[in-house]
Structures are given as structure tokens and as C-alpha cells.
Amino acid sequence: MADLHVKIGDLTLKNPIIPASGVFGYGREYEKYYPLSLLGGIATKGTTGAKRTGNISPRIAETPCGMLNSVGLQNPGIDAFIANELPHLLSCDTVILANIAGATAEECAEVAKKLDSTDVHMIELNISCPNVKQGGAAFGTSCTAAAQVTKAVREATKKPLCVKLSPNVTSITEIAKAVVDAGADAVSLINTLLGMRIDLRTRRPVLHNNMGGLSGAAVFPVAVRMVWQVANAVSVPVIGMGGVMNGEDAAELMMAGASAVEVGTAIVQDPFAPLRIIDGLNQWLDDNGVANAADLTGTVKPW
Amino acid sequence: MIHDQYTEKLSFPVRSMTKLTETIWSMVIECPSVAEQAVPGQFVHLLPEGDFTLRRPISICEIDRQEGALRLVFEVRGKGTAVLAALKPGDTVNMLAPLGHGFTLLSRESRVILVGGGIGTPPMLPLAKHYGENAVMISGFRSEQQVILQADFAETGTETILCTDDGSAGVKGLVTVPLAAAISTKKPDLICACGPMPMLRGVAALAKQNGIPCEVSLEERMGCGIGACLVCACQTVDRNGDTQFLHVCKNGPVFNAEEVVW
Known part of the structure; x- marks a missing residue:
């Protein structure tokens, strides 16, 4: 059995596997299946200043080896999260990454400030949601805006701050450098790739929001590439995600430069996916004589 | 492991x-x-x-x-x-x-009308078994080629009424016509329905006009199936009149028809 512990800055995770924001709610649906303490951490559902009802259905569609979604940040708002969900999550003996979003830098800062007085372990600032009209991806696609919102949140909280990056940009390394310069302690990537499908029969887009975020196995090579580029461009830890479906994918993303790995679409398919991926990674490490998972990070030998 | x-x-x-x-x-x-x-x-x-x-x-x-x-x-x-x-x-x-959440099961002696449209017919069969001869099952299909499960429903002792859009089997027309007749014959304690949205809308409207509780089973494109990913959203209205999105997989698939924004 390899030692699965990894570090993201000063935070220690018992293993590198974290359910990604959006697929795992606030954990309640999954603890009926297994103890959340088995997970390296949990990135909670993206939470905004006020309650959001989300987009009209259909919000999901299958694509070859992947899916498109457009939920539109449905969430009960930060006050309800702190009152009703966070205390329980913090009792689950795992690292909690509170994913936050907002329409403006001020809203993001206000949400972060409210979390600052809680015991949450890390804030994951979402500057890359493709499914809301304001904020979201608008922050994530310009270095200036990304730096501005990061700075506002940085000033509002002393919590470790991870900024979740959009892949829908010309140069993800420039955005990563901008948010690190503005005070991010870590970056996580990739959020979904903006996509669209059309029903030929009805000539309607398959999602009511017309466009949505592409995820799943189909995007994994993009994630590996971007994690590798960003890990080489910044000195802070990188949390990798994007189409990780099994333990070998997790190992590959760590080799590319990730210190920990978030898992999204695989959980939509199989609630037990995080456990299967932890086991698969453990097995791979054992089979390859790697004693510590943390030693895998960034060990790719590029040509 | x-x-x-x-x-x-x-x-x-x-x-x-x-x-x-x-x-x-x-x-x-x-x-x-x-x-x-x-x-x-x-x-x-x-x-x-x-x-x-x-x-x-x-x-x-x-x-x-x-x-x-x-x-x-x-x-x-x-x-x-x-x-x-x-x-x-x-x-x-x-x-x-x-x-998911199933249908309310009243006592077997209750009078219940079941309405199924097309591929919405199968989930009505366990209810027909429960209520037996106290239930009326109204099924609707496009035409004779699509008709399913009629022998299964008959075997439960439930009174069965078959409708097709083109009249190639059973009576010609929509399920709401025999539904209105069945309601006026003897007012049921509950109506349960599953099928296409236009049909459910019609069934819910008839139930409301006649003051009969009505439960509908809805369909939506779904993700995790357990209520976490929030994709299978269905617009509902709560007691205060506020609309919100509930989720077919967790809050449904069976909803009180009064809750649904039609």
C-alpha cells in the first residue's frame, strides 16, 4: 500500500482524490453510499451570494465519451450553505473546498468574507462557470478581470485560496500567472469546455441554455495538456481535473503536474467512482513501485 | 481496497x-x-x-x-x-x-384512476396490481402498433380503457375523454398519471377542475439519478406561490400535480 497523502500548500489530504464542484452537491446524497471520510477532500457545489434557481431544463446531454451540462449555478446562497451544510461537512473528517462564484468581484469577495470566519479548509474561486450570463467565465477569460476578482477575494479572506480556471482561453498559462500574482495559493483546472449540440429533428439546441460545458473522458487530453502547461508556468500547487475516469487517469494527471485530482463526470456515471479511482491509483502506485503518491507530481519526462 | x-x-x-x-x-x-x-x-x-x-x-x-x-x-x-x-x-x-419517490399508495379499497400514455404506461402496472378492481386504467397510444401491456392490466382485475389517436385499437381520441367520463361516473380518491407532457397537462387540469388529488410521474434528461448534480430540473411552485426548480430524480419522478408549473 502506497502512502496516498498529498499536500496542497499547507493543507494535507489523506489521498489526492476530490469530488469536483457541481457533481457532489454538499455530500449528503453520497454519504448514504459511503463515509465521506474516505475522500481526499470535497469541492462543494458552487455557491453564490444569493440563492440561484438555475437554468431551465434540459440541462444535460450525452456526447461521445462525455456530456454537456448547463445547470446555471443552482444553489441556496452562501448564508444557507454556512448555516445548513458547512457544519455537517466539516464534521466529515475530510478537507472541504468551498467553491464560490459571483456575478461581480464584490459578490465573490462578500461570499469569501463570510467563509473567512468559518472553519472551511480552502476556498475554490470559480472564475470559469460557462453557464451563467454574468461573472463566471467572463472573469476567467481575461487576465485583468481574473486578477481583479482574485485580488478582491484575497483581500476578503485569509483562507487558502484556489482559483478554478477556464480552458476556454487562448493562453491558460497567462491567466494562471495573473491569478497567482494576485494572491492565489493554488489553481485548479480545467473547468468544462464550452460546447453545443443541435437536435437535427427539432433544430433546437439539446440544452435549453443553447450552450453548455463539455466534460468527461472526451476532454481528458485537454486537461493533461493544460495541467502540464500551468504546472510549468506557476510555482503554486495545481489541482488537476477534466475527464478523470479511473486511477490511471489520476496518475497521469499527477505526472503532468497535479498535486491532487478532482473527479466530476465519472461520479455522475457511478456514485462509487471516487473510491474506485482511489483504489486504482493505489494499485498503480504499488505496481510501479512508487511509495508516496506525492512523489508522482510533475514526474512526466517530456521529449 | x-x-x-x-x-x-x-x-x-x-x-x-x-x-x-x-x-x-x-x-x-x-x-x-x-x-x-x-x-x-x-x-x-x-x-x-x-x-x-x-x-x-x-x-x-x-x-x-x-x-x-x-x-x-x-x-x-x-x-x-x-x-x-x-x-x-x-x-x-x-x-x-x-x-426516486414513488406514488402515494392509498388503501386497496380506494377508487383510483390510472392514466398512462405510450411509454408512460408501464409504471402504472404496479398500481393496477395494488388497487385491482377498484382502479380504472386508461391507456393511450398513437396507434395499434404501439399498444402494450393490455393483457397485463386486464389480469390485475382493473377496468381497462384503451384509446388510440387514430382509432386503430380501442376508442379513437385522447385519454382525457374517457377520464372525464370516469370521473363523472364515480369521483375517484386519486388520479395517477405518466406520459407525455401535453397528456399530463390535460389530466392535471381535469383533476384540478374536479377537486381530485393527482400525482404525475415526470421525465427529464437526467445525470446522477440521486439528487446531487441538479440537472433534471422541473419547475415547481411552493405553498407561498414561489417558483423553484426541484429535481425529477430525487424529489420525483412522482410529483403532486398542483406543485408542477405546467
Whole structure:
């Protein structure tokens, strides 16, 4: 059995596997299946200043080896999260990454400030949601805006701050450098790739929001590439995600430069996916004589 | 390995696969633990083998606790359901079940009208079994070629009324015509319905006009199936008149018709 512990800055995770924001709610649906303490951490559902009802259905569609979604940040708002969900999550003996979003830098800062007085372990600032009209991806696609919102949140909280990056940009390394310069302690990537499908029969887009975020196995090579580029461009830890479906994918993303790995679409398919991926990674490490998972990070030998 | 320790069994043997019409199949799955817990109106979430990312939600058509089996009747609509229809007895299928909220079960003596449209007919069968001759089952299909399960409903002792859009089987016309007649003959304690949205809208409107409680089983494109990913949103209205999105997989698939924003 390899030692699965990894570090993201000063935070220690018992293993590198974290359910990604959006697929795992606030954990309640999954603890009926297994103890959340088995997970390296949990990135909670993206939470905004006020309650959001989300987009009209259909919000999901299958694509070859992947899916498109457009939920539109449905969430009960930060006050309800702190009152009703966070205390329980913090009792689950795992690292909690509170994913936050907002329409403006001020809203993001206000949400972060409210979390600052809680015991949450890390804030994951979402500057890359493709499914809301304001904020979201608008922050994530310009270095200036990304730096501005990061700075506002940085000033509002002393919590470790991870900024979740959009892949829908010309140069993800420039955005990563901008948010690190503005005070991010870590970056996580990739959020979904903006996509669209059309029903030929009805000539309607398959999602009511017309466009949505592409995820799943189909995007994994993009994630590996971007994690590798960003890990080489910044000195802070990188949390990798994007189409990780099994333990070998997790190992590959760590080799590319990730210190920990978030898992999204695989959980939509199989609630037990995080456990299967932890086991698969453990097995791979054992089979390859790697004693510590943390030693895998960034060990790719590029040509 | 922690996975083995905590994973529920998700792989179940297929006992039989029968073709009912050109596009509709009946599958019996051996799953004693699931059959023990399942209630009418719940669904199962099947993952076809191959490069499929999403599971397929399918309503439960029969719950046989003695045989430890579930029967599912489903329509082939695309590649995923075609893979499911190609399963043979002895093959296994990846199933997360039972999921969702079922229909309210009143005492067997209650008078209940069941309405099913097309592939919305199968989830009515467990209710017909429960209420027997105290229920009326009104089924609607496009034409004779699509008619399914009429013998199964007849066997429960339930009074059955068959409608088709083109009159090629049963009476010609929409299910709402015999529904209005059945309501005026004897006001039911509850109406339960599953089928296309226009049909459900009509059924819910008739129930409301006559002051009859009505439960509808809804369909929406679904993700996780357990209420976490929030994709299968259905617009509802609460007691204060505020609209919100609930989720078909967790809050439904069965909703009180008064809750649904039609």
C-alpha cells in the first residue's frame, strides 16, 4: 500500500482524490453510499451570494465519451450553505473546498468574507462557470478581470485560496500567472469546455441554455495538456481535473503536474467512482513501485 | 481496497428480454435486494456497456418480491437503449436502484384512476396490481402498433380503457375523454398519471377542475439519478406561490400535480 497523502500548500489530504464542484452537491446524497471520510477532500457545489434557481431544463446531454451540462449555478446562497451544510461537512473528517462564484468581484469577495470566519479548509474561486450570463467565465477569460476578482477575494479572506480556471482561453498559462500574482495559493483546472449540440429533428439546441460545458473522458487530453502547461508556468500547487475516469487517469494527471485530482463526470456515471479511482491509483502506485503518491507530481519526462 | 468494502452491488443478471413492439422491450432483472425495497413509481438507472457516459433512467413496471426480480418495459430511442435491448438472459446489467419517490399508495379499497400514455404506461402496472378492481386504467397510444401491456392490466382485475389517436385499437381520441367520463361516473380518491407532457397537462387540469388529488410521474434528461448534480430540473411552485426548480430524480419522478408549473 502506497502512502496516498498529498499536500496542497499547507493543507494535507489523506489521498489526492476530490469530488469536483457541481457533481457532489454538499455530500449528503453520497454519504448514504459511503463515509465521506474516505475522500481526499470535497469541492462543494458552487455557491453564490444569493440563492440561484438555475437554468431551465434540459440541462444535460450525452456526447461521445462525455456530456454537456448547463445547470446555471443552482444553489441556496452562501448564508444557507454556512448555516445548513458547512457544519455537517466539516464534521466529515475530510478537507472541504468551498467553491464560490459571483456575478461581480464584490459578490465573490462578500461570499469569501463570510467563509473567512468559518472553519472551511480552502476556498475554490470559480472564475470559469460557462453557464451563467454574468461573472463566471467572463472573469476567467481575461487576465485583468481574473486578477481583479482574485485580488478582491484575497483581500476578503485569509483562507487558502484556489482559483478554478477556464480552458476556454487562448493562453491558460497567462491567466494562471495573473491569478497567482494576485494572491492565489493554488489553481485548479480545467473547468468544462464550452460546447453545443443541435437536435437535427427539432433544430433546437439539446440544452435549453443553447450552450453548455463539455466534460468527461472526451476532454481528458485537454486537461493533461493544460495541467502540464500551468504546472510549468506557476510555482503554486495545481489541482488537476477534466475527464478523470479511473486511477490511471489520476496518475497521469499527477505526472503532468497535479498535486491532487478532482473527479466530476465519472461520479455522475457511478456514485462509487471516487473510491474506485482511489483504489486504482493505489494499485498503480504499488505496481510501479512508487511509495508516496506525492512523489508522482510533475514526474512526466517530456521529449 | 476500500471500493470492495463499500460498493453496493451494481451488476445484476438479466433473466429475460422480450420484444413487445418494434421499439419496445420488456426486461426482467434478477435483483432480490432491489425488489425488496422498490415501490410503485420508482425508477432504475441503467448504464449501457460501451462508451456511454450517462445512465438511462427507466421506470419500474413490475416488482416481484417472491421471485426477487424487477420488470422494466422500455423504448429504444437511441444507441444506449439499443445496447440495453440487445442484452440476453444471463448477461449482466449495471443498475443503480431503486431510485426516486414513488406514488402515494392509498388503501386497496380506494377508487383510483390510472392514466398512462405510450411509454408512460408501464409504471402504472404496479398500481393496477395494488388497487385491482377498484382502479380504472386508461391507456393511450398513437396507434395499434404501439399498444402494450393490455393483457397485463386486464389480469390485475382493473377496468381497462384503451384509446388510440387514430382509432386503430380501442376508442379513437385522447385519454382525457374517457377520464372525464370516469370521473363523472364515480369521483375517484386519486388520479395517477405518466406520459407525455401535453397528456399530463390535460389530466392535471381535469383533476384540478374536479377537486381530485393527482400525482404525475415526470421525465427529464437526467445525470446522477440521486439528487446531487441538479440537472433534471422541473419547475415547481411552493405553498407561498414561489417558483423553484426541484429535481425529477430525487424529489420525483412522482410529483403532486398542483406543485408542477405546467
